[in-house]
Each structure stands twice: as C-alpha cells, then as structure tokens.
Amino acid sequence: xxxxxxxxxxxxxxxxxxxxxxxxPSLEVTTSxxxxxxxxxxxxxxxxxxxxxxxxxxxxxxxxxxxxxxTAENDLQINFKSLVQFxxxxxxxxxxxxxxxxxxxxxxxxxxxTWTDISDRAVFSTGQDNTPSGTISLKEFADPKNTAxxxxxAFKYTDYKKTQGQNRWVIRTFxxxxxxxxxxxxxxxxxxxxxxxxFDFKNPAxxxxxxxxxxxxxGGNKDADDNEDWxxxxxxxxFYIKPDAGVALKNISTVLPSYKYVYAKxxxxxxxxxxxxxxxxGEKRTTKELTLTITP
Numbered sequence: 001x002x003x004x005x006x007x008x009x010x011x012x013x014x015x016x017x018x019x020x021x022x023x024x025p026s027l028e029v030t031t032s033x034x035x036x037x038x039x040x041x042x043x044x045x046x047x048x049x050x051x052x053x054x055x056x057x058x059x060x061x062x063x064x065x066x067x068x069x070x071t072a073e074n075d076l077q078i079n080f081k082s083l084v085q086f087x088x089x090x091x092x093x094x095x096x097x098x099x100x101x102x103x104x105x106x107x108x109x110x111x112x113x114t115w116t117d118i119s120d121r122a123v124f125s126t127g128q129d130n131t132p133s134g135t136i137s138l139k140e141f142a143d144p145k146n147t148a149x150x151x152x153x154a155f156k157y158t159d160y161k162k163t164q165g166q167n168r169w170v171i172r173t174f175x176x177x178x179x180x181x182x183x184x185x186x187x188x189x190x191x192x193x194x195x196x197x198x199f200d201f202k203n204p205a206x207x208x209x210x211x212x213x214x215x216x217x218x219g220g221n222k223d224a225d226d227n228e229d230w231x232x233x234x235x236x237x238x239f240y241i242k243p244d245a246g247v248a249l250k251n252i253s254t255v256l257p258s259y260k261y262v263y264a265k266x267x268x269x270x271x272x273x274x275x276x277x278x279x280x281x282g283e284k285r286t287t288k289e290l291t292l293t294i295t296p
Contacts, residue, residue, distance in 0.1 A: 025050030025277040050275040054246040058269030060183035066244040074178035142238035150235025166219025195234025
C-alpha cells in the first residue's frame with residue numbers, strides 16, 4: 001500500500017511538471033545616457049533574471065541581425081612576404097590569379113585555366129628579406145552570378161640557363177582574408193594552411209619545396225636547364241563570412257545586475273541583448289534593444 005502511495009505521488013509530480021509552461025524571460029536594460037564618448041565606460045543595468053543573456057554590441061562582427069549570415073559580397077585580400085637571392089636578380093616570379101581553374105592536380109588543367117598576371121600589384125623582394133607585398137585586392141575576380149566559383153592564387157617561377165646561375169625565391173608568409181563591407185574579417189588561409197600544390201613544367205630537377213614554414217624555389221647553378229614551376233593555393237570562397245557572434249554574459253547558475261562595456265570608435269550602435277528561458281520541456285527567447293551614439 002505504501003509503495004502505491006509513493007508511486008501515486010511521483011505520478012502527480014510528473015504530471016504537474018509536464019504541465020509547467022516555459023514563461024517568456026523578463027529583462028529590462030537601462031543606461032545613464034544614450035550618448036557617450038569613445039573610450040567611456042557604458043554601464044548596462046539589468047532588471048530581471050533570465051536564464052541566459054547574450055550581448056551583441058552592434059560593432060562589426062557582433063551584429064545580432066547577422067548572427068546566421070554565412071555569405072556576403074566581400075573584398076578578398078591577400079598579402080605575402082618574399083626574399084630573392086643569388087644570380088642576376090630580376091622579375092622572374094609572377095603572381096597570378098584564376099577563377100576558373102578546376103583545382104585538378106595536373107599541368108594540363110593548370111594550362112587550361114585562365115590566369116591573370118597581377119604581379120604589378122605586389123611588391124617583390126629585390127634582395128631584402130621579408131619584403132612585404134602590400135595588400136592586394138582580388139575582389140574583381142569574384143562573380144556574384146557564380147558564387148560556387150573559387151579563386152586560386154599562384155606563384156609562377158621562370159628562369160633560364162645563364163652565366164650567373166638562377167634565382168632562389170622564398171615566400172616567407174602568406175595571408176588570405178575576406179573583408180566584408182561592414183568590416184568583418186574572415187580569415188581564409190595563412191601560409192601553412194594554403195593548400196599549396198606544386199607543378200613542374202620544365203626541369204624536374206628543380207621544383208618548389210612546400211613546407212608549413214615557407215615556399216622555396218631554387219632554380220640551380222649556371223648550368224641548370226631552363227625552368228618553369230608553379231605553386232598554387234587551394235580555392236578560396238570569396239563570399240564566405242563567419243557569422244557574427246555575441247558574448248555570453250550569464251547562464252542559469254549566475255545573477256548579473258549590470259555589465260560594463262567600452263566602445264573604442266565613434267558611431268551609432270544597435271545594441272541587442274538576446275535573453276532566454278530554457279527548461280527541459282522547451283525554450284523561450286526575447287530581445288532587448290538600445291541604440292547608442294558614440295561621439296569622438
């Protein structure tokens with residue numbers, strides 16, 4: 001009989017819990033002003049205690065409206081550092097770009113693609129180590145009508161049999177980033193993650209050496225045969241953008257009466273607090289919005 005009573009109590013508790021409704025979380029957010037100077041500390045005061053609070057400052061990369069955004073019309077930018085040594089130093093390293101290369105690892109596919117020489121947009125070493133190329137925009141090679149197309153970057157080395165010997169080129173660093181119109185930087189690759197593939201067209205005795213630390217091409221001594229070698233990145237998606245992110249301020253185990261934040265740059269910012277109540281049988285969310293003006 002006692003067991004039956006215990007069982008009945010458990011059933012009643014379970015039914016009561018099952019009927020519990022998840023209520024919409026409550027949060028009021030106030031500040032002492034809606035206008036601050038850059039560098040000032042903004043204190044957001046909270047009334048209410050929702051389970052979770054996530055803060056979106058409204059700055060680039062932290063906009064609530066872009067939290068699910070994964071594509072945008074970006075500016076694909078690259079930069080690198082180079083070194084040239086030995087032999088008669090001259091412009092025998094080219095920077096090329098293609099948006100119709102198939103990515104296949106054979107020289108026939110490389111030749112079949114359309115490659116644009118953009119060497120004049122970069123600064124190459126003339127003997128100084130770690131010569132910065134400057135920032136090179138590849139935006140014009142992105143096709144909004146064909147967002148599946150990838151952009152490939154290549155270094156093409158050519159040299160010839162000559163009395164001084166052939167040049168040695170080293171690419172020390174490489175970066176590729178997408179920059180959105182609102183200033184969000186989405187990293188695509190550094191030198192170690194560039195997905196480089198080397199292709200030999202002439203003189204297999206001398207080819208690109210690819211490591212995580214550098215790209216190295218040494219044509220050889222004065223008796224070395226004519227040489228042509230390419231090294232090509234993986235394909236870059238010029239429309240990729242990382243979703244904007246908020247900052248988690250609290251969870252169900254904490255109480256947060258206020259939050260302090262500093263805006264470094266002037267502007268108008270739409271601040272969003274995403275709040276939620278989470279239970280075993282469901283979840284409810286709401287947002288609180290403020291617009292702040294940050295002056296110089």
